[in-house]
Amino acid sequence: MDELTHPPIVKSLHWNDENATQLFANRLATQSQMGHAFIELRGDLGAGKTTLVRHLLRALGVEGRIKSPTYAVVEPYELARFNAWHFDFYRFQDPREAMDAGFRDIFASPGLKLVEWPEKATGALPRADLVIEIEVLDDESRQVCLRAQTPTGLALIQGSAP
Secondary structure, X not given: OOOOOOOOEEEEEEEOOHHHHHHHHHHHXXXXXXXXXXXXXXXXXXXXXXXXXXXXXXXXXXXXXXXXXXXXXXXXXXXXXXXXXXXXXXXXXXOHHHHHOOOHHHHHOOOEEEEEOHHXXXXXXOOOOEEEXXXXXXXXXXXXXXXXXXXXXXXXXXXXXX
């Protein structure tokens, strides 16, 4: 993954409701870089990280139940064009647990990696292409910050955000 030669590109969005989350996920799913992206999802419990992932995986063609990987840690998906993995490191107590679990090979392979609670694996993960931070506001809407950290992340932001 190439790093940007300048500070990360940041874009701020406001989602009034789940329809806005779904619209963003649908646009993100159309980006050709998705099959080679690592996306971190950050936010408090209930912010909507898993909801965003579910909408994104559905837009990418996943049928059937899309489970939260909170207990399994990772849920793999075989898509028509590439594989995807949805990780949830919420229960990790030590960043080394991510590598001890054998995830290094997954992160080194092609495909889409979506990681909730990446801060629980700090130092054990490669640099994310895109960081999506979701904050719940008092009116239950969401303030979303997209931060591109690589050219892939920049392309994802440019192609998916209004």
